[in-house]
Amino acid sequence: MRHLRTTARLILGSALAVAALTAGTVSAQTAMPTATAAVKGPDGKDLGTVTLTQYPHGVVLRGQLSGLTPGPHAIHIHANGTCSPDFSAAGGHFNPGNGKHGLVESPIHSGDLPNIIADAGGKAGVEAITHLVTLGDGPDSVFKPGGTSFVVHAGPDDYTSQPAGNSGDRVGCGVITKG
Incomplete structure (x- = not known):
């Protein structure tokens, strides 16, 4: 007892x-400071929203995406705060430190993030932390002049190929905005 x-x-x-x-x-x-990216597909259909939250030791990205093909997809923060007229307008990966792409390089692109996996219904959760960007001031800020965007790719990032991980076409894009 x-x-x-x-x-x-x-x-x-x-x-x-x-x-x-x-x-x-x-x-x-x-x-805590926050930002959001309303992600849309090439046809303009809403795929979901990703929220970025600044914490003392990094930025946490959280969200739910849908309408994806089942399987792994690369996600990245891209250098331009525009997704139109097509997703190529988002530019390359956000890379203020001129690093290389992938997990084996140093320094790496600030926009590099881990892959997500869409289930059989095309839904994927996003839950990642990065220490390479900030929602504050400075060169690593996603609120740099011209802004940045959150991009979803058709395939997985192989974490080694230059300059972007061999992750395929861009299938989703959302401009990162304060708040």
Whole structure:
């Protein structure tokens, strides 16, 4: 019986600690700078929204996309804040430090992000963190003059091929905007 009381106290204590941390996290999140990218397909159809949130140790990207072909897709931050007249207007990867593409190079493009995987229904979650961009000021800001965009590619990034990972056509694009 004593073991059950101790276990119950530990569970209750853990639950209270999580609740306290969550409450603190929620209030901290509301004060953090954010940005969004409303991603559209080549036909103008909405594919979803990706939100960027600045934290002290990086930018977190979160979102849900749909209307993709099943399988892996590369995602990147691109150098221009425009998606029209076609997705090539987004330019190459955001790369203020003139790095190379991929995970084996140093320094790498600031716009490099991990692949996402669309399920059989064409839906994919985006959950990534990058330490290479900021929502603040400076050369690594996604709010540079001319802006930046979030791009989804037809295939996966191989993380090595130059200059863009051999990830195929651009199948989604959204301009990154404050707020």
